[in-house]
Amino acid sequence: MRKLMVVVMVSIVLAVLLAGCGGSSQESQEDTRTIVDMRGKTVVVPLQIDRVVELSDGFIPSVMYSFGVEDKVVGLGSDNLKEVDSYAFELVSGETTTYENGMNPVSYLCPWIMDLPAVAKYEEAVNIEEIAALDPDVIIIRKGFGSMNTMEYGTEEDIEKSIALIENLGIPTVVLYGPPAFEQPDVSKISEEIEILGEVFEKQDEAARLNVYLEGIVDMVSERTAGVAEEDKPRVLLFGLSPNARDSGGAGDVLCTDTIESYFVTDIVNAHNAYEESGGWKIVSTEQILALNPDVLVLPTDWGYHPPEELYGASYYQNLRELDAVKNQRVWALPWTPYNCAKRLEYPIEVMVIAKAAYPELFEDIKVNEWVLEFYENVYNVDEETAEELRSVQWMDWTVQADL
Numbered sequence: 001m002r003k004l005m006v007v008v009m010v011s012i013v014l015a016v017l018l019a020g021c022g023g024s025s026q027e028s029q030e031d032t033r034t035i036v037d038m039r040g041k042t043v044v045v046p047l048q049i050d051r052v053v054e055l056s057d058g059f060i061p062s063v064m065y066s067f068g069v070e071d072k073v074v075g076l077g078s079d080n081l082k083e084v085d086s087y088a089f090e091l092v093s094g095e096t097t098t099y100e101n102g103m104n105p106v107s108y109l110c111p112w113i114m115d116l117p118a119v120a121k122y123e124e125a126v127n128i129e130e131i132a133a134l135d136p137d138v139i140i141i142r143k144g145f146g147s148m149n150t151m152e153y154g155t156e157e158d159i160e161k162s163i164a165l166i167e168n169l170g171i172p173t174v175v176l177y178g179p180p181a182f183e184q185p186d187v188s189k190i191s192e193e194i195e196i197l198g199e200v201f202e203k204q205d206e207a208a209r210l211n212v213y214l215e216g217i218v219d220m221v222s223e224r225t226a227g228v229a230e231e232d233k234p235r236v237l238l239f240g241l242s243p244n245a246r247d248s249g250g251a252g253d254v255l256c257t258d259t260i261e262s263y264f265v266t267d268i269v270n271a272h273n274a275y276e277e278s279g280g281w282k283i284v285s286t287e288q289i290l291a292l293n294p295d296v297l298v299l300p301t302d303w304g305y306h307p308p309e310e311l312y313g314a315s316y317y318q319n320l321r322e323l324d325a326v327k328n329q330r331v332w333a334l335p336w337t338p339y340n341c342a343k344r345l346e347y348p349i350e351v352m353v354i355a356k357a358a359y360p361e362l363f364e365d366i367k368v369n370e371w372v373l374e375f376y377e378n379v380y381n382v383d384e385e386t387a388e389e390l391r392s393v394q395w396m397d398w399t400v401q402a403d404l
Contacts, residue, residue, distance in 0.1 A: 056142035144178030178342030237294035240302025
């Protein structure tokens with residue numbers, strides 16, 4: 001009799017467990033959905049996502065802000081989003097020009113983001129334990145940025161190992177590939193990233209709208225410049241006025257042909273990169289710059305923000321005043337983009353600045369200082385006053401002063 005009771009009890013327990021398992025399976029299917037990330041891997045994510053750890057230089061939270069789900073971010077992939085920067089340089093006259101309050105657009109839009117923990121820092125590995133402690137519903141990684149970029153941290157094997165360790169936490173992990181993760185830069189991959197983020201947050205319509213707008217700017221620039229004859233294409237030099245390069249005996253850094261900025265120049269704007277060697281950033285001397293004598297100079301962020309005024313007026317660049325681009329006032333600056341290893345959501349601004357600098361006659365109807373306000377309003381759904389503030393924190397007000 002006692003043996004029979006034991007058998008009955010075991011049967012009851014098994015029945016309850018099996019019933020429970022069946023119920024969990026049903027709930028699992030109802031409460032989750034599948035995403036195919038840029039590795040081609042299927043990731044099961046919760047239907048309800050409230051806590052996100054993002055690993056990027058600001059791209060992911062920027063897109064999330066555009067979708068209206070930025071409040072779900074609980075951990076950042078880089079501490080650069082917490083920075084409010086300044087940069088100063090001295091003119092030949094002895095006056096000092098200072099730029100202050102520079103920051104990433106999403107940091108301005110979401111000041112509370114600066115209080116969030118950063119699970120990775122410059123030239124450091126990702127802190128796996130800190131990610132686990134944040135208890136996210138989903139982790140989203142943008143391979144190619146900071147701690148996931150071979151130019152800044154470790155080898156390809158190191159980065160894949162970091163991703164594997166993160167996945168071992170058992171938390172759904174979606175991996176995107178930013179521009180540095182590809183051998184050939186291609187902005188269509190940025191659209192693919194936005195599309196996947198739209199699926200993660202069930203914001204497919206918003207993602208489609210955003211991609212149509214961003215790609216429309218690129219298409220417009222390409223269409224306007226497509227007919228330029230080979231002999232009429234200007235030679236554009238992407239020239240960083242890095243103080244570190246000057247300390248090393250150079251005049252600055254140049255961006256080589258396999259960078260995405262060079263891709264903007266050659267493949268979208270249809271001009272020439274005046275520096276035709278491959279690589280990333282390369283230090284060049286004053287003599288090399290004078291020998292290149294480009295038609296146009298475009299100044300990216302390079303260990304500081306560098307407006308045209310620095311090249312026109314700083315004492316340490318007096319030897320470059322003979323460049324045609326300087327004499328003809330054809331020097332433009334890209335927006336402030338510190339630690340921007342992977343191209344950000346605002347990449348069409350870079351495209352437009354380069355296009356306007358290379359072909360002012362083809363873009364005569366566009367004033368960048370006004371156009372950029374429209375851009376911010378469309379991408380972030382903000383009013384004109386906020387758009388003007390974004391232009392200021394990106395240190396693009398020189399285009400207002402120069403009426404460009």
